[in-house]
Amino acid sequence: MSEDNDMLQNAGETIKPFVPMKHLPHLVYSLYGLTMESCKEMDSYDDRNYHVIVKGHSENPYINHTLPDGYVLKILNKMQSKNPIFVEAVHALMEHIAKKGVSIPKIMKNLKGETMSLEKIYHSENIQDSTPYHFYLVRLLTYVPGVTFFEKPTLPRSLYNIGKSLGKLHHSLEGFHHRFFDNYKFMWNLTEVERLRDFLVGIQDEKRKALMIEIIDAFTKEVVPKYDKLTKGMIHGDLNESNIIVQDCPVQDSVPQESRVCDVAAIIDFNDVALSYLVFDVAICIAYMSIKCHEMDQKDVGGHVLAGYLSERSLNSTERDVMKACVCARIAQSLVMGAYSYYMDPNNTYVLNTAARGWPLISMLWEIPKSDIDARWNKIIEEYE
Incomplete structure (x- = not known):
């Protein structure tokens, strides 16, 4: 993964992820140990954001109690997914301002105790040897109700x-x-x-x-x-x-x-x-x-x-x-x-x-x-x- 700080989109380039909805329940369970009950895509220019409601108990040692308001599953665009240091920097900033009393979403850890992961996501519901795919950074945050x-x-x-x-x-x-x-x-x-x-x-x-x-x-x-x-x-x-x-x-x-x-x-x-x-x-x-x-x-x-x-x-x-x-x-x-x-x-x-x-x-x-x-x-x- 690149650590280049230049994430400028080039003309002719499409950077928004392709994510079939069918893959999301497996993604949420395999990464976070949560069973998805419902999922609604949220508006976004370049990323894919989903409001996820989960059911049952958490199998994630870093999530003791599931939240009734759910979570936001964020799949970053192609440009930002190239650089995990970007996400680390954003998380550091969020932690900094949260300590100052600003109300913001909380970052959740996955089953490995990590705040993000680079995942291979296929661009079609039916996966075959020739199915195109790309690697995208995936995160989970608390959903702020209101x-x-x-x-x-x-x-x-x-x-x-x-x-x-x-x-x-x-x-x-x-x-x-x-x-x-x-x-x-x-x-x-x-x-x-x-x-x-x-x-x-x-x-x-x-x-x-x-x-x-x-x-x-x-x-x-x-x-x-x-x-x-x-x-x-x-x-x-x-x-x-x-x-x-x-x-x-x-x-x-x-x-x-x-x-x-x-x-x-x-x-x-x-x-x-x-x-x-x-x-x-x-x-x-x-x-x-x-x-x-x-x-x-x-x-x-x-x-x-x-x-x-x-x-x-x-x-x-x-x-x-x-x-x-x-x-x-x-x-x-x-x-x-x-x-x-x-x-x-x-x-x-x-x-x-x-x-x-x-x-x-x-x-x-x-x-x-x-x-x-x-x-x-x-x-x-x-x-x-």
Whole structure:
């Protein structure tokens, strides 16, 4: 297994695992000593994630009692499966922030006492000598019960609470270091925006393709030269509405469900963590919350997220200055890679989830002068203060 820290996807390459559902019960039992009762695949861009409910007792000495809420079986994509040190580094990071009191999934050990294993998985239900296969890294984590923010209304105070939780997460990440991340290159890190040019083949509309090129050019010109002025640190890298488990804030019994403010109960999915720039994490969060938003003006989302984040941590003038470019770059990144993934695998319709609202949003945001967006967000921040 390679220990190369470069896990950048190449154009023309499909990296999502092929895993017939028929193989999963044997995989769960042979690796973890658990008998699968039910299994539901969860949405994912590049990996395979399954919510697994088990029955009976555990035959695993490292799992004393089975959990009624079940587990998440994670089968990593082809790129990340090449490097077990990546998973070791992610596990170390998760243990670090768990000790700081952040609520996250717990990593389970397999029958051999290991937190992961490289498994030969056949790409067909009927295994013959000629059946294609690949080796993928397999992990098991506890399933965090609850509702994701995807299922909740996008309200100003909820966005504030999410921004605040991101600030707390960044505090918890302070002091963490793993040598793997020092030279780690990952396609979804905003530092790789320039590489999006290689994946534009998935966008058929020439006007949309031209817009993506314009945003890539702007990021390369306006943000990249300022890296030395941005605060470096470990980031989550994918704080979207499906990776945030929420709960209603207390004392809202008389408030209608669609008007209830929620707070963050847990953060999940740390597969996109990287040593990068903290402002990127804030921009990524704003990008996804803006795409999700139906209930209020999408242009205001950034102000509420920023207000919450700034209640915990500060951003310097350069970080505030590049925020809009970073938000738009992340939306562009999601649109380009989603279109490319669908172009390579039309069955992977999950990757199109961003497109329906993402294209109108990016077109609208990009046309608004940065000064107008900054003024709008600053006014919201001042109102909280």
